[in-house]
Amino acid sequence: MTLTETGLERQRRIALDIQRRLVEHIRTGGTDLEAGPVQNAAERYSSWEWYRLEQDRVFTQLPLLVGMSRDLPDPGCKLLFDAAGPPIVIVRQQDGSLKAFLNMCTHRAARLVNECTPARRMTCGFHGWTFDLDGKLVGQPGGKRGFAGLDKAEFALIEVPVEEWHGLVFVIARPGTRADIDVAAYLGTFAPELAQMGFERATPVIQTRLDVAANWKYAYDTYGEGYHFATLHPTTIARTAHNDMVVHDRFGLHARINFPYRDQDVCVGQSEDQWVRRPYGGVHLLFPNTVIYVSSIGPGQVFSIYRVFPNGGPDNAFSLMAAYRSGEVPDDVDMQPWRDFHDFIMNVVATEDYSISASGQRNLRYAPPGFKLTYGANEGVLQHFHRNLARQLGYND
Ligand code: FES
Ligand SMILES: [Fe+2]
Known part of the structure; x- marks a missing residue:
């Protein structure tokens, strides 16, 4: 990094770094891996004690x-x-x-x-x-x-x-x-990642609410790994993104994930100067409950914000799902492509991710004592999230 680097140059540099790591995963069939799997008690998704603790120490304490x-x-x-x-x-x-x-x-x-x-x-x-x-x-x-x-x-x-x-x-x-409240301190090393995005000029397009009969974490977890793309999303996301391949970066409590899209397969075997450079993008997981998904559609950038909240108890949650259009896009450009993108994601999340979340939550309620959920070494962002959440609630595990 140079001292005179502008925000845009910084974003391009990070986008290229991510692209390099993604292309390498495509080449080798690899993914970012943790040291090993980690387990988490089922009661943390189903008990009223844990729900109340989260209300007291997370949802009414953190920005x-x-x-x-x-x-x-x-x-x-x-x-x-x-x-x-x-x-x-x-x-x-x-x-x-x-x-x-x-x-x-x-x-x-x-x-x-x-x-x-x-x-x-x-x-x-x-x-x-x-x-x-x-x-x-x-x-x-x-x-x-x-x-x-x-x-x-x-x-x-x-x-x-x-x-x-x-x-x-x-x-x-x-x-x-x-x-x-001190947002910069709360974001810590995540702050420079988000500060350059141009959120100041983003225009609201649409917001929708999605209810789900599952713990908020069960729903939130579905945004944090790509290990389920081939099985849960065979006709939607898996058409464009590789299964079980991620690049992730941690920033204190927060994290960013990138998934390799199949249109980058062509980069394998090409020299870097032949690559079609991708604009900056990624799934930004803002602790505790928010996803800021930065992506590009045909006519411009879209900022999707997905927030998941507990809904009155451990077994229910709802998401507020919003799409914003980047301020770079002229006002007279039709909003429809942004709405279509939002609707596509909403449909996938409702019928695939949250549907499986609800069925899992129902099982957790009846799981035998001592049952644990397991986050694989290939689901590192989930490990990171649950470790941070436990710490916030006073548990060091
Ligand atoms: S004026 Fe608001 S409660 Fe009476
Ligand atoms: Fe999913």
């Missing part, structure tokens, strides 16, 4: 990705986030910064915001208390009669830590202040 900057482009725009537990509203301020609050009126706790339409005020649907964008109580019907003696300043909305970082918006899903 979670809630969207991208252009989900709330203008002052007064809002983004609702209920998925981690406490209902939260993120609000674009007059000065362009973000604030986040519990989506809870400070009178008697009714849900305050239900729509993301831009407005300068937020008015509660119960008794009409009204708050401005930075959370101050500014209107209170009948206030003089009913609430004399109370200090309005004490009834500001309850803040939640929020940070906008290179086009990505994160919150910690509990009360707190801006000082409680």
Whole structure:
């Protein structure tokens, strides 16, 4: 790396490095391997104790990705986030910064915001208390009669830590202040990988929700290995990607995976200067529950964000699946190819990955005591993820 390397040069260099490693795997039939298989207790996917521990120490403690900057482009725009537990509203301020609050009126706790339409005020649907964008109580019907003696300043909305970082918006899903969240520190060595992507200008295309009768980790695990492509995805993903071949890189809690596509087979035996260079891409696994899949379709780049959340207990989860179009693509280009790409992935995930997740989860509930799931040496990203998760929950295994 040179000191004067630009972001684009850096991405090209990394893309070429990944391509070299992928082509080598295609040539040899290899894959990135760990020292050996690792096992994990079935109860970690099925017990209420483990579920509660995850709620307390993961989903309400760590920065979670809630969207991208252009989900709330203008002052007064809002983004609702209920998925981690406490209902939260993120609000674009007059000065362009973000604030986040519990989506809870400070009178008697009714849900305050239900729509993301831009407005300068937020008015509660119960008794009409009204708050401005930075959370101050500014209107209170009948206030003089009913609430004399109370200090309005004490009834500001309850803040939640929020940070906008290179086009990505994160919150910690509990009360707190801006000082409680430090996204760059949380991302650590993953930060430079994500900072250059141009997320700031990405345009939202579509978001869909997928429910699955499985533990959130069972669903999330399906994004972290390519060992199942030939058997579970024979007519979809396996048509274009090699089975059981990955290149992966770890960045602290996080990881990136790349799969070799068959259109690169031709590179084997060619000299590097004959290769069709691939644009930067990859499956970025952002701990604990998020996938940022960067890929290219015919007319441009697509950023797919898949987040998996527990849904009220150990045996149920849901995914929020969103597609964004890269800001490099001119506004007048038809969105349809991005929607088609999203729909293709949604269909594969729903009918293949999450279908097998649900059947596995049902079996785990009835598995004999002591049953363990096994992550092979060829499923290194899963080993990495579960090791990090256990540590976050206070277990060192
Ligand atoms: S609960 Fe919101 S105004 Fe009463
Ligand atoms: Fe899959």
